Amino acid sequence: MNQRRRNVLPLNKVKVDDFFWNKYTRLVTDQIIPYQWEALNDRVEDAEPSHCIKNFEIAAGLREGEFKGAVFQDTDLAKWLEAVAYSLAYEPDAELEKRADAMIDLIGKAQQPDGYLDTYFIIKEPDKKFCNLREGHEFYTAGHFMEAAVAYYQVTGKEKFLHIMQRVADLICEVFHQEAFQQAVPGHEEVEIGLIRLYQVTGERRYLEMAKDFVDRRGTEPNYLIHESEKESWIDIFKDVNPFFPQYSQCHKPVRMQDTAEGHAVRAVYLYCAMADLAYEYQDEGLLHACEKLYDNIIKKRMYLTGGIGSSGAYERFTTDYDLPNDTNYAESCASIGLALFCRRMLAITGEEKYAETMECALMNTVTAGIALDGKSFFYVNPLEVWPDNCMDHTSMAHVKPVRQKWFGCACCPPNIARTLASLGEYVYATQENDLWVNLFVGGEAEASFGGIPVKAEVETRFPFEGKVKLTLTAEKEAKGTIRLRIPSYASEISLSCDGKTVTAEAGSYAKIPFEGTKKEITLSFVMPPHFVYANPKVRADAGKVAVKRGPLVYCMEQADNGENLSNLFVDTTVEPVVTYESGLLGGTDVIRLSGKRMDAEAWSSDALYAEKRVPLKETELTLVPYCYWGNRKTGEMQTWMKFLQ
Numbered sequence: 001m002n003q004r005r006r007n008v009l010p011l012n013k014v015k016v017d018d019f020f021w022n023k024y025t026r027l028v029t030d031q032i033i034p035y036q037w038e039a040l041n042d043r044v045e046d047a048e049p050s051h052c053i054k055n056f057e058i059a060a061g062l063r064e065g066e067f068k069g070a071v072f073q074d075t076d077l078a079k080w081l082e083a084v085a086y087s088l089a090y091e092p093d094a095e096l097e098k099r100a101d102a103m104i105d106l107i108g109k110a111q112q113p114d115g116y117l118d119t120y121f122i123i124k125e126p127d128k129k130f131c132n133l134r135e136g137h138e139f140y141t142a143g144h145f146m147e148a149a150v151a152y153y154q155v156t157g158k159e160k161f162l163h164i165m166q167r168v169a170d171l172i173c174e175v176f177h178q179e180a181f182q183q184a185v186p187g188h189e190e191v192e193i194g195l196i197r198l199y200q201v202t203g204e205r206r207y208l209e210m211a212k213d214f215v216d217r218r219g220t221e222p223n224y225l226i227h228e229s230e231k232e233s234w235i236d237i238f239k240d241v242n243p244f245f246p247q248y249s250q251c252h253k254p255v256r257m258q259d260t261a262e263g264h265a266v267r268a269v270y271l272y273c274a275m276a277d278l279a280y281e282y283q284d285e286g287l288l289h290a291c292e293k294l295y296d297n298i299i300k301k302r303m304y305l306t307g308g309i310g311s312s313g314a315y316e317r318f319t320t321d322y323d324l325p326n327d328t329n330y331a332e333s334c335a336s337i338g339l340a341l342f343c344r345r346m347l348a349i350t351g352e353e354k355y356a357e358t359m360e361c362a363l364m365n366t367v368t369a370g371i372a373l374d375g376k377s378f379f380y381v382n383p384l385e386v387w388p389d390n391c392m393d394h395t396s397m398a399h400v401k402p403v404r405q406k407w408f409g410c411a412c413c414p415p416n417i418a419r420t421l422a423s424l425g426e427y428v429y430a431t432q433e434n435d436l437w438v439n440l441f442v443g444g445e446a447e448a449s450f451g452g453i454p455v456k457a458e459v460e461t462r463f464p465f466e467g468k469v470k471l472t473l474t475a476e477k478e479a480k481g482t483i484r485l486r487i488p489s490y491a492s493e494i495s496l497s498c499d500g501k502t503v504t505a506e507a508g509s510y511a512k513i514p515f516e517g518t519k520k521e522i523t524l525s526f527v528m529p530p531h532f533v534y535a536n537p538k539v540r541a542d543a544g545k546v547a548v549k550r551g552p553l554v555y556c557m558e559q560a561d562n563g564e565n566l567s568n569l570f571v572d573t574t575v576e577p578v579v580t581y582e583s584g585l586l587g588g589t590d591v592i593r594l595s596g597k598r599m600d601a602e603a604w605s606s607d608a609l610y611a612e613k614r615v616p617l618k619e620t621e622l623t624l625v626p627y628c629y630w631g632n633r634k635t636g637e638m639q640t641w642m643k644f645l646q
Contacts, residue, residue, distance in 0.1 A: 003288075005280050006348045006430035006437050009446055011089035012155070014425030018443035019462045020364075021424060023373060023587050028422045029087050031375035033096070036080055036415055039407045047406035052076045053106075055119040060109035067123040070410050071237055072137040072188075074119050077103065078144035079415030081161075085151035086422035097156065104152070104161045107145075115167035117145070128235045130175060132187075134225045134244060135237040139186035142168050143270075146194025150201050151423075162201070169198055173210045183224040185217050187249050189267050192274035196281070212278055215271070215287075219246070219254040226251070248315055256286050259293040261302055261318045265310030265330070266412075268294075268318065269338030276345035291346060297321075298339070299358060305533065305547055305640070306369070306554050306627055307362030308382050310335045313399040322538040326384040326641055328396050333370035333379060333413040336362040337420050344427055347439065353508050356439045356486055359427060360552045363420075363440075364464065368628035370417050373587060377404035378414040379631070384556075384640040403635050429457075434481035437510070441469050441486075450481030450515065464528075464551045465581060465590045467491065471522040473515060483513040483522065490551055491526035498522050530555070530577040530592050535641070545641040546571055548592055550579065554627040555592050559636025561623035566639040568599040569622060573644050586629045594622040597645065 016025050035044070042049040051068035056077065058065045084100045087093070111117045118138050121129050130138065142165075149165040152158065172191065176184055186192070192211040199208040217224070226246055228234060246252040247262040250271050261268050272294055279288040301321040303309050308331025311319045316330055343359035346352070370379045381399050388402035407414065429446050430437040436448045436455070441463040448455050453475055460470040473483065487494060489508035496505035498513050499521055505511045513522060528551040535542035548555040557566050575595035582591050597617035604615055622642075630638045 003280060003283065003349050004432060006351065006432040006435075008344075008348075008426040009429045009431060009448060010154070011086055011423065011425045013447040014429060014444065015090065015446070016424055016428075016442055016444040020464060021442055024368060024371065024421050025424055027371075027375035028083065028418060029091055029093070029096075032371070032418045032421070033080070033083055033087060035376050036083075036418060037099070039411070039414075040076060040080060044406055048409045048411075050076060050407065050411060053103075055123065056103075056106050056110050059119040059122040060106055062106075062109070067120055071120045071135070072141055072412070074141045075137075075144040076411050076415050077107075078141070078148045079412075079419050082144075082148035082151045083415060083418040083422045085148065085155045086419065089155045090422075090425075100152070101158070101160075104164070108160065108164050111164055111167065115171035117142070117164070117168050125235060128233065130181075131231070131233040132228065132235050132237055133184055134187040134228055134249065136235075137188050139172075139191035140188035142172065143186075143190030143192070143194035146191070146198050150194075150197045153201060162198075165194075166198065166202065166204070169195060169204075169207050169210070173206050176210065176213075183217055183220065183222055185214050185224055185251060187225060188264075189214075189250070189271040189274065193270060193277070196274065196277045208278075208281060211274060212282065215255055215274055215278055218271075219251045219257070223251060225249055248317065256290045258290060259297060260321075261294055261298045261309070263318060264316050265318055265335035266316065266332060266338055269309070269335060269342050272342045273338065273345055276342060276349060280345075280349050288349065291342075295342070295346060295355075295358075299354075303339075303358075304329070304331055304366075304384060305535075305549070306331070306365035306382065306384065307336050307339060307358065308366045308384075309339055313381070313396070322536060322540070324535075324539050325541045326639075327387070327390075328400070329381075329383055330399065331366060331382040331384075333367060333382060334416050336366035336370075336382070337416050340367065340420070340427070348430060351437075351484075351510065353486055353489065353510060357488055357490075357508075357552070360440055360488075363424075363427065364552045365554050365627050367417060367420060369630065370413060371421075372404045373629070373632050377406055378408070378417065379404050380408055380410075380413045383638075384627075386638040388635055388637065402631070404631060435484050436473075436481065437484040437486075438471065439486055450475065450479040453477055453479040455479060455481070455515075464553050467526040467528045467551070469524040471524070473520045473522070475515075475518045478518060479515065481515045483515055483520075484510040485513060485522065485524060487511055487524075487526075488528075488551070490528055490549075493527040495525045496523070530579055532571075532573050532577075532644075542641050544643055544646070546573055546644040547641050548577060548594070548624055550590065550592065554640060555624035556627045556630050556638055556640040557622060557624055557642065558630055558633070558638050560633045561625070564637065565601070566637045567643070568601065569596055569620065569642060570598075570617065571596045571622060571642045571644040586625065586632055589626060589629060592624040594624065596620055596622045
């Protein structure tokens with residue numbers, strides 16, 4: 001393996017000003033970060049309390065009280081701080097930075113003399129640190145704080161938060177190379193990512209080596225997570241996930257032998273992120289191959305059309321190939337974020353367009369669906385079909401919410417969505433020597449360099465509602481480099497030119513456009529008509545059904561446009577979909593209209609549950625909106641996969 005990674009542009013070098021994404025990115029600073037600050041302080045009316053900051057105050061000795069919330073409650077603050085860091089990169093805010101600094105001071109006060117930092121164990125179980133790696137989430141919590149600390153240091157240059165987390169990392173390196181912990185691994189993978197990021201900014205190689213040890217130990221014998229509960233020091237935290245099964249935490253096999261995505265979906269993709277990072281850092285061909293196998297299994301057999309992963313609400317997990325139910329599925333927002341992070345890493349290593357396309361799909365469908373257009377309510381679970389009346393407690397639908405929630409007792413998703421939206425620029429561009437890679441079509445500006453000469457890139461587009469992109473590059477003086485512009489696989493009738501001259505472009509690849517001089521104007525246009533999508537016949541939930549996509553966007557029916565009982569509707573796939581843009585709907589969006597038929601319920605004249613007659617069909621028009629916008633109007637049914645006329 002002889003790979004040179006494509007590196008993301010620093011966020012302070014990217015300015016997003018985009019037709020589609022502004023709906024979300026402008027919310028981060030204006031609405032999401034302030035709203036989540038109120039939630040962390042338990043000041044959102046009618047929302048589940050967080051207890052997060054109170055826990056830190058108790059751990060720091062600033063107030064009396066008991067720990068409340070989930071064992072991993074600390075991570076809500078970590079993700080909030082990471083979102084703040086990214087926000088400050090775009091838009092400096094002295095008051096916000098002051099508030100973040102105060103929280104970092106609080107975290108420092110809660111930290112123990114040996115570097116330990118986790119309020120659950122500091123407050124509630126001070127004698128049980130590292131006694132339940134399977135369920136305790138100490139590593140998960142540490143990893144998120146490490147990521148936040150690195151982000152805050154990179155944006156502000158302030159070292160306090162970084163040093164706090166280095167002390168945590170030093171403790172982990174010391175403890176988990178002791179004989180008693182030689183086989184120990186995290187139950188919830190995340191610290192591996194954090195340790196690698198710490199290594200990348202500090203150069204402390206022991207952090208990288210600790211991450212590698214955690215990954216290499218996983219699934220080997222004796223299997224630490226399986227036998228951990230036999231220890232006298234064991235403390236049972238989550239009684240509902242016992243007995244433990246190793247697939248849940250991806251410790252059923254050594255990682256290089258894993259070829260199917262198993263267990264808890266978020267844990268899985270966080271592990272794959274670390275594997276990809278380590279594959280690059282150690283130029284490990286075998287580890288990269290394992291990542292490729294796992295990606296293929298997800299994409300070809302275990303991923304929803306929307307980029308959602310994790311079919312089951314029980315254990316929030318992957319199940320079996322082609323098990324993709326639409327109404328009972330989980331598809332946690334955090335899982336799609338993790339998938340996007342994994343794809344970003346694989347794209348950085350390989351330069352293969354398929355990873356950009358999957359990343360785009362997850363971001364533009366499931367991740368965006370996870371937050372309301374006002375930034376003040378969130379989905380944890382992302383189903384592809386909702387019947388609100390059937391989302392009842394004590395049923396298989398209990399986890400499905402027909403409306404976004406103000407907050408959650410387990411609130412990992414809202415701040416994760418915030419940090420993702422705030423860091424959008426890291427997904428858009430990458431650099432490799434004198435190459436500038438354009439991965440996503442996002443309007444705005446970026447600053448790169450060719451041979452040390454500053455180059456400004458300006459993008460104008462109305463994507464995904466138009467397949468037109470104008471890219472203007474201006475260098476301060478004569479420069480030489482290459483633009484690598486993504487050409488999606490869904491693009492057809494592709495036209496690419498540079499300064500009016502045609503450039504070869506192939507769908508599903510990156511076009512290579514030389515830059516020489518001081519200015520270039522690149523124009524890309526392609527057709528992406530709405531089209532019907534059918535599932536593999538092995539996907540039982542979608543047999544006899546059809547979905548609609550346009551470019552990266554999946555579309556769905558809502559009750560607001562189509563009336564009650566969406567299951568009574570049938571699509572006529574012999575009639576081409578029609579696209580219209582409606583500026584007054586959902587902040588401006590393309591709407592797709594289909595021809596179809598509706599079961600005539602009025603013809604069912606009796607109150608009988610069953611009868612020996614067929615319900616007649618009558619002509620109707622179906623209206624579809626982007627899946628990412630569903631649930632932003634009145635509460636009602638939603639359906640992505642629709643029955644079609646045979």
